[in-house]
Amino acid sequence: MEFTRNNNNRQLLSKIATNDRHGENTPYFDGWKAYDSNPFHPTQNPDGVIQMGLAENQLCVDLIEKWILENPDASICTAEGVDRFRDIAIFQDYHGLEEFREGVAKFMGRVGGNRVKFDPNRIVMSGGATGANETVMFCLADPGDAFLVPSPCYAAFARDLRWRTGLEIVPVDCKSSNNFRITRAALEEAYEKAQSSNINVKGVIIANPSNPLGTVLDKETMRSLVSFINDKSIHLVCDEIYAATVFGSPRFISIAEIIQDMDCNRDLIHIVYSLSKDMGLPGFRVGIVYSFNDDVMNCARKMSSFGLVSSQTQFLLASMLNDEEFVGNFLRESSKRLAKRHNVFTKGLERVGISSLKSNAGLFFWMDMRPLLKEQTVQAELELWRVIINKVKLNVSPGSSFQCSEPGWFRVCFANMDDETVKVALERIREFVHQGKEKDGVSEKSKHWRKQNLRLSFSSSRLYNESLMSPHMISPHSPIPQSPLVRART
Amino acid sequence: MTQTRYYPTRSPEPEKEKTGGGGGGGGGTAMRVIVPLQGVVQGRGGLVLGSIIPCALFYFLQFYLKRNRDDPDDQNESSSPPQNPTTPSPSSEQLTELPALTRSLSRPLLSPRNPSGPIPISGRVSGIVKGAESPYYIGLRRIKEDPYDELDNPNGVIQLGLAENKLSLDLVKDWLAEHANEAILGNGKELSICGIATYQPFDGLMELKVAVAGFMSQVIEKAVTFNPSQIVLTAGATPAIEILSFCLADTGNAFLVPTPCYPGFDRDLKWRTGVEIIHVPCRSADNFNLSITALDISFNQAKKRGLKVRGIIISNPSNPVGNILSRETLYSLLDFAREKNIHIVSNEIFAGSTHGNEEFVSMAEIIEPEDIDRKRVHIVYGLSEDLCLPGFRVGVIYSLNEDVLAAAKKLTRFSAISAPTQRLLISMLSDSRFVQTFIRANRERLQRMYVQFVAGLEKMGIKSIRSGGGFYCWADMSGLISSYSERGEVELWDRLLNIGKVNVTPGSCCHCIEPGWFRFCVAILTEKDIPVVMDRIQKVLKPAN
Secondary structure (H helix, E strand, O other), X not given: XXXXXXXHHHHOOOHHHHOOOOOOOOHHXXXXXXXXXOEOEOOOEOOOEEEOOOOOOOOOHHHHHHHHHHOHHHOOOOOOOHXXXXXXXXXXXXXXXXXXXXXXXXXXXXXXXXXXXXXXXXEEEEEHHHHHHHHHHHHHOOXXXXXXXXXXXXXXXXXXXXXXXXXXXXXXXXXXXXXXXXXXXXXXXXXXXXXXXXXXXXXXXXXXXXXXXXOOOOHHHHHXXXXXXXXXXOEEEEEOOOXXXXXXXXXXXXXXXXXXXXXXXXXXXXXXXXXXXXXXXXXXXXXXXXXXXXXXXXXXXXXXXXXXXXXXXHHHHHHHHHOHHHHHHHHHHHHHHHHHHHHHHHHHHHHOOOEEOOOOOOOEEEEEOXXXXXXXXXXXXXXXXXXXXHHHOEEOEEXXXXXXXXXOEEEEEOOOOOHHHHHHHHHHHHHHHHHHHHHHOHHHOOHHHHHHHHHHOOXXXXXXXXXXXXXXXXXXXXXOOOOHHHHHHO | OOOOEEEEOOOXXXXXXXXXXXXXXXXXXXXXXHXXXXXXXXXXXXXXXXXXXXXXXXXXXXXXXXXXXXXXXXXXXXXXXXXXXXXXXXXXXXXXEOOOOOOOOOOOOOOOOOOOOOOOOOHHHHHHHHOOOOHHHHHHHHHHHOEOEOXXXXXXXXXXXXXXXXXXXXXXXXXXXXXXXXXXXXXXXXXXXXXXXXXXXXXXXXXXXXXXXXXXXXXXXXXXOOOHHHEEEEOOHHHHHHHHHHHHOOOOOEEEEEXXXXXXXXXXXXXXXXXXXXXXXXXXXXXXXXXXXXXXXXXXXXXXOOOOEEEEEEEOXXXXXXXXXXXXXXXXXXXXXXXXXXEEEEEOOXXXXXXXXXXXXXXXXXXXXXXXXXHHEEEEEEXXXXXXXXXXXXXXEEEOOHHHHHHHHHHHHHOOOOHHHHHHHHHHHOOHHHHHHHHHHHHHHHHHHHHHHHHHHHHOOOEEEOOOEOOEEEXXXXXXXXXXXXXXXXXXXXXXXXXXXXXXXXXXXXXXXXXXXXXXXXXOOOOOHHHHHHHHHHHHHHHHO
16 A cells, blocks of 8 residues: 555655755754753763753743742732633633733833833734744745845754745855944845846845844944845844843844834834743743734734743733833843853853854854864864764854854854853863864874874764765755755855 | 635624615625536536636626615625636625635735835735634624623623633632642742743653643543654644644645534635645535545545645534544545545544533544554644633644654644643643543533523524534524525624624634524533523524514
8 A cells, every 4th residue: 555655655745744944954953962862961971962052041040930939929820820810721812911912012122221112012922933933934925935144144044934934045145254244235145146046035034133143233234234125125024032132232222223213114124032032931932023014913913823822821921021120130130140151151262262253142152163174164164063062072053054154163052051061061172172282283293192182083084984974964065955046056 | 715705894784784685685696606606617627617707707897886886885795706816806895805814825916126016925914914804803803892791791792702611610720729839830949940941842741741641531531542652732723733734735735624614724724834625515414414425526526626635634523513423434534535545634622522422432543553544644632622721722733643743843843832831731630530520520511501502592493403522502593594695694693793792603604505504602601691692692583583
């Protein structure tokens, strides 16, 4: 019977179920798998892999925990809160609880420095920022259309924006020479190229603060972005999920603030927000779509049925976010702790001669390992990355996962671990760099030394075999599925 | 496609009575033309269609012009030519598209490269923006504006249009008050917020899968065990159905859906996926029972139209009718699926809400573990209905197809359940004594409400199909509508909402092919509400009689 044979069985499934657009066969996720199979634990598994590929903010969970314990009436499953249970349990209106929307709008305003007021009635729920980004794409574009994405960009954009929607993404190359700034020229170039390849560009999507760079966009860049999309009459989606992780100057500026005093078509502007990073609550699965376009808002709201936030969670967060004293305190303390952690890490690396892009936001920084590459290619980058993950046992994410056009950059997440783990991680890097330097000088020294150092060398034969076995290493280009434009170019 | 229908929405008030005669006659004529037209289109396909469609278009144009001359505010019903959804219906600006959610693959009207054009959005949005709303959304809005409350707002609108079970909420609440003080944070020592605040597996915590599997077995009351590792949890049954649709069919493929069906299928199955739905009409003559012959006919018609059918979606117990599929039907359904080599998605969200003496048989019982056909069967479940917790958004995909499971697990990242809610449910569902008491009490209460409600309707001479499960009473009011057409049905729906102030679901929302059937959700009421509802219905019926 046809059905019993595996091959044919898969034919009975859709392309979405069988294609590779989930992107999980890439180094970004390989690193996670390496971590999952051998996770570091300070006492039980001190030689395990340290997870530095996960942008999770665990620095302030104690504050949240304390608040929940002090506010039992915020939970419907305590003696104090159970009276609200009846209303909450059956609440399935996709507009969301009013107090929840108010709380989120207030929080977004506060994170933006109270320079803009967000309208609670425009808050649309979604299943995390992942769901929010996808929802916006479903609303703005049809299969085959494309979005411009300044790169380096969030690794999973390739999945979230394309997988089920059938869209394409077209990278806009940003270079280290000007600190990866998004320029009008680069946007125009990418736009023109897409047009000449007959790709219908529906908009630009940016992450501000940037993931993976950890930098915020300045006013000028944002204004030029807005005038670019306005001139072309295409959409601008601003992913602002890291807005409250800014821990130093310059401050974060929301796109909502920029368009306040700009003459532009507001129907083109859409914001994606989430509490996963700023509040460190990814387990709560709260994503927000905030669109200035009524049609998009209404459509997104109907789509929120596919990723509603549990009413129990809405209720809890509503009380939390409306507690202004707590929110103020939380935001202050959070950026203080992030600044400290960022400083420990970057200073620690500087001491061993590894620099990184100057940044003031995010739960990560952009580490420059170009000097350690054997040659300036993606292969060399991935080779180095394999050494880091397999030998140094740190799961950092290679720049090619973020569509970075320059090899040798790595994203390092720093907020998902405790201070002890930070020490271990820094110590491992120090040792690695130290031994790498020794190895450079080893050729003149005795064979005895070489043997010892082989364990940490870049070019062991085992590594070579590994690389042959994994299919994406054979590809001469970034292993992330590329846009048609890139394919057309090469 | 052929079900794309347009509905009036604006000011459904008195002037309708005045113009109703002429318009209603016209609508009736339109129906009489369109129904055979659909048959012809589906039956013979291309050639005939080519000549009939233009004729029909021309007919409507004339019809519209004539009507418009009489009274520009006239309400009317039309039907858009099915094969050409992008052609605007002559009177589309006045009319509402009932399914409201369409995803057209066509590019927006003007190229985005032309800066002076309107803002290009996606076809999915345009589908919504063009029409106003279906009766479903109009009803919801009325409820929001003016909700009935026995004391505070005795003249408000009573909600009978949602799938909501308030009968046993007190049981859940009591349990929470007693046990769940520490369900979220634990006792402050063992389980800290780290277990809920941080990233958790998107397809659900294993502990909850184990608890849900146990709950499902208890609900079915048989020795059917569900393997937790074959479960994928989603934020409600809505994304569960959509994810299966994404996994099993490509854009342009089709699913067979027996009607009357759950109104949300239009959104869940096809809106964002671009999958087509082929309705398989069941009739009152067979008590709306599923017939394999009808499935076969629809399958062959779809094939002739060049559509690739990827599966059948059934609801068991059925929504809105409340039929429970017999074991024999399930076996022949499986035979049919095997013969055509297609999938079966069995939506069993009301499995625990059966309330008659009929035996409920889950699809899980039909498929043997070694059966090669197990790979084509997928079950959708949820806690919204059976545990009275629609707000908690817990949906379940149960499949024995590893490929589907693997893909669904990855897709749940777009619709995962909040971790604190999962924690809460783990402790609730693990209390098997509570679960047992709850299921039993809930069934009894449902049964009592249903019997009382049906008796109330019968007193007014309204018959309904005997339901074996679910929250609904599916009632035949075809004798009470002014014209035997959808127009007559929507008119009655409108009077029920605006005069009687009860919000119910008209059969056309469930794609019922016979006009005049209505869905009443009884689980949302209290016993005290029943006489009030009956009085109100009576009030609406009087002038018509």
